[in-house]
Amino acid sequence: MWMNNCRKYRADLALLAGNDLDAATRLEVERHVVTCPECRAHWQELQSSQQALEQSRGTAVVVSLETSSVWVDVQRQIRVVDERSRRGSWRGWLPAVAMAAACLAVILITSDILRESTVPPEFTRQPAYSAGTPVSFSTSSAQPTIVPASAEELVPERLEDARVDDRPRRRSNRAERLSNGPYRGF
Amino acid sequence: MARPHTMSEIDTQSLESPPPGGGVSDARLVEAVRKGDHDAFGELVKRYEGRLMSVLLRFVRDRELARDLAQETFLRVYERIEQFDPSRRFGPWLFRIGVNLGLDYMRKRKRRLWPLLFSESRSETPPDPSSSDPRQQLDLEQEVRHVLEGIPEHYRTVLVLRDLENFSTSEIAAILNRKEATIRWRLAEARTKFKQIWTRRQAERKPGDQVFPLPGSEESDHDVDE
Numbered sequence: 357m358w359m360n361n362c363r364k365y366r367a368d369l370a371l372l373a374g375n376d377l378d379a380a381t382r383l384e385v386e387r388h389v390v391t392c393p394e395c396r397a398h399w400q401e402l403q404s405s406q407q408a409l410e411q412s413r414g415t416a417v418v419v420s421l422e423t424s425s426v427w428v429d430v431q432r433q434i435r436v437v438d439e440r441s442r443r444g445s446w447r448g449w450l451p452a453v454a455m456a457a458a459c460l461a462v463i464l465i466t467s468d469i470l471r472e473s474t475v476p477p478e479f480t481r482q483p484a485y486s487a488g489t490p491v492s493f494s495t496s497s498a499q500p501t502i503v504p505a506s507a508e509e510l511v512p513e514r515l516e517d518a519r520v521d522d523r524p525r526r527r528s529n530r531a532e533r534l535s536n537g538p539y540r541g542f
Numbered sequence: 543m544a545r546p547h548t549m550s551e552i553d554t555q556s557l558e559s560p561p562p563g564g565g566v567s568d569a570r571l572v573e574a575v576r577k578g579d580h581d582a583f584g585e586l587v588k589r590y591e592g593r594l595m596s597v598l599l600r601f602v603r604d605r606e607l608a609r610d611l612a613q614e615t616f617l618r619v620y621e622r623i624e625q626f627d628p629s630r631r632f633g634p635w636l637f638r639i640g641v642n643l644g645l646d647y648m649r650k651r652k653r654r655l656w657p658l659l660f661s662e663s664r665s666e667t668p669p670d671p672s673s674s675d676p677r678q679q680l681d682l683e684q685e686v687r688h689v690l691e692g693i694p695e696h697y698r699t700v701l702v703l704r705d706l707e708n709f710s711t712s713e714i715a716a717i718l719n720r721k722e723a724t725i726r727w728r729l730a731e732a733r734t735k736f737k738q739i740w741t742r743r744q745a746e747r748k749p750g751d752q753v754f755p756l757p758g759s760e761e762s763d764h765d766v767d768e
């Protein structure tokens with residue numbers, strides 16, 4: 357009977373030791389301790405260990421912001437983050453366009469090979485993914501003028517983007533950052 | 543802005559905003575950061591770096607490492623600033639990221655870092671003039687550190703944040719993302735466990751060589767002059 361009571365009071369005493377108990381509960385606990393030698397002994401030990409713990413906090417750590425603020429380093433790193441976010445804003449449609457560009461690049465390369473080879477165009481199989489945009493290899497339209505320009509624009513963009521992402525950062529978890537990093541529009 | 547902060551000064555600073563000296567609230571600064579204001583983020587960094595470093599120093603052994611972790615914390619905060627719920631307090635959210643980084647780091651270096659709970663950097667700092675004997679203080683810190691080693695991590699973390707870093711239980715609840723009742727229960731358990739180990743170790747010591755209460759004797763076994 358009293359054992360159960362004591363168990364409840366032991367938790368309260370631990371809280372009381374660090375002044376983490378409300379006044380009403382405190383009164384109740386104190387009343388019990390007066391009448392219970394076991395809890396009284398427990399309380400005395402708690403006071404002693406708690407005092408040791410609190411006194412061990414250590415001497416003041418002086419953080420001189422003048423000499424050691426992390427802001428300079430953080431500022432440099434968040435610029436990289438911003439840069440990546442700006443690039444990230446293209447990511448919504450980039451895969452589709454990149455795929456199209458890649459297809460066109462393949463076609464162009466193929467057409468170069470074809471022009472240099474003796475194989476007649478009608479015997480070459482067109483890539484399945486270009487089915488919707490039949491490409492003629494007749495002399496006039498062999499190289500659609502718009503294609504090389506956009507292919508050149510997109511590919512370096514992607515490479516550079518990857519390079520920024522791969523830049524090593526001290527003790528960073530890049531994979532997690534990439535998966536968690538939200539898009540920011542600034 | 544660029545004045546030195548001491549721990550005692552920071553200790554008394556709550557995680558509420560705005561800071562005691564007045565000025566712009568955390569919420570306002572966060573809002574500005576979201577609009578692309580780097581200076582506002584700089585203000586938040588300077589506002590919290592001292593306290594964050596102090597907490598991280600409880601987890602890792604050296605100042606440089608704590609600094610790296612602090613830097614990483616701020617970077618993650620910046621990257622996730624859109625995910626922050628402005629109706630909540632910014633401080634605990636920041637410390638949650640920092641404490642998790644510290645804990646992750648420790649788990650990777652399991653058994654090697656908690657013994658160094660009190661970093662060398664702390665010990666190197668000049669002793670508090672109000673404490674009578676720096677050797678006794680270091681002895682006490684070492685002994686407490688050994689006792690903390692014997693406490694499971696989720697109790698120990700609460701104990702460190704409450705009794706060494708002076709966060710309130712509601713702040714710890716916010717930092718660890720648990721209910722305050724859970725934190726209070728863990729705190730009670732942690733203090734009780736600490737007491738058990740502490741009392742046993744004290745009893746095992748030679749009479750007159752107890753670390754605490756400080757008897758004023760010079761009979762320590764430990765060479766703590768360093």
Ligand SMILES: [Zn+2]
Binds near residue numbers: 394395396
């Ligand atoms: Zn009792």
